Amino acid sequence: MSTPPRRPDAARNRTRIVEAARAALAESDHVHLNEIARRAGVGQGTLYRHFPSREALLAEVYRRDVEELVTAAPALLTAHEPVEALRRWLDRLVDYAEIKHGVLAALEPAAWQDLVAHSRNPVEDALGRLLDAGKAAGALRTDVDARGVLQLVAYLGRLDRDEWKSTARPLMSVVLDGLRRRDAER
Structure with missing residues (x-):
């Protein structure tokens, strides 16, 4: 059973979250999820829907x-x-x-x-x-x-x-x- 494709806005959010995390990691080893969500322009709920941890x-x-x-x-x-x-x-x-x-x-x-x-x-x-x-x-x-x-x-x-x-x-x-x-x- 395959996973259904993500909606375009959900895929964009996921990409923005990953890019924000990558940028944060380039600056510091101490990465906080609330800072990543802020950088990505998404709420905490959106971040946790994509990445539960x-x-x-x-x-x-x-x-x-x-x-x-x-x-x-x-x-x-x-x-x-x-x-x-x-x-x-x-x-x-x-x-x-x-x-x-x-x-x-x-x-x-x-x-x-x-x-x-x-x-x-x-x-x-x-x-x-x-x-x-x-x-x-x-x-x-x-x-x-x-x-x-x-x-x-x-x-x-x-x-x-x-x-x-x-x-x-x-x-x-x-x-x-x-x-x-x-x-x-x-």
């Missing part, structure tokens, strides 16, 4: 960000050369990691461990696709894989919120430089 809302933010990150890889490869596509994807990964940090800080360990377990393979597959394209083009090292790169960038999760803006993107540039073949043109 804080954890349900934060999990939805996380799932949507993973989905956007994963679907970005093929679109970026279609629009850009492999290294540029990878650079743009890694830039998105920085944004995703910032929100992920906020979500994970706001959830109980059991809830976030389940979210991370379900997102690891799709994100790894998306990155693998980008790396494979760069390797095939002769622009990226052949001795690295997606799992290794994700382990390397996992360090971003250790950055404090106050050092995020000044440190995350420069570190990701170092990662990208390290992935390039030394004999490839830059």
